[in-house]
Amino acid sequence: MPRPLIMPMSRPVPRPVHRLAPRPLIDLSDCVRCEVCVDVSPSVFYVNEAGTISVAERDEYPGEEVAEAIRSCPKDCIYLEE
Numbered sequence: 866m867p868r869p870l871i872m873p874m875s876r877p878v879p880r881p882v883h884r885l886a887p888r889p890l891i892d893l894s895d896c897v898r899c900e901v902c903v904d905v906s907p908s909v910f911y912v913n914e915a916g917t918i919s920v921a922e923r924d925e926y927p928g929e930e931v932a933e934a935i936r937s938c939p940k941d942c943i944y945l946e947e
């Protein structure tokens with residue numbers, strides 16, 4: 866009697882914990898200064914002295930946080946530098 870073919874289960878490929886993102890940019894002409902991006906990613910976005918939103922100068926940008934800020938921005942005015 867033939868034995869049933871048992872296929873080995875494939876292992877899930879682990880996602881990197883800290884994916885990095887390119888530098889985010891903000892189109893200030895559309896920004897309504899709601900500060901959602903600051904709440905979502907305070908290590909990247911901050912309110913500057915002029916009261917507008919700035920992007921911190923960093924060597925690396927946390928991908929998940931930046932992606933969440935892009936998704937959460939109500940004006941879709943956060944972009945990634947190419």
Ligand code: SF4
Pocket residue numbers: 891895896897898899900901902903918937938939940941942943
């Ligand atoms: S979430 Fe978007 S609209 Fe709100 S402050 Fe940040 S860049 Fe501006």
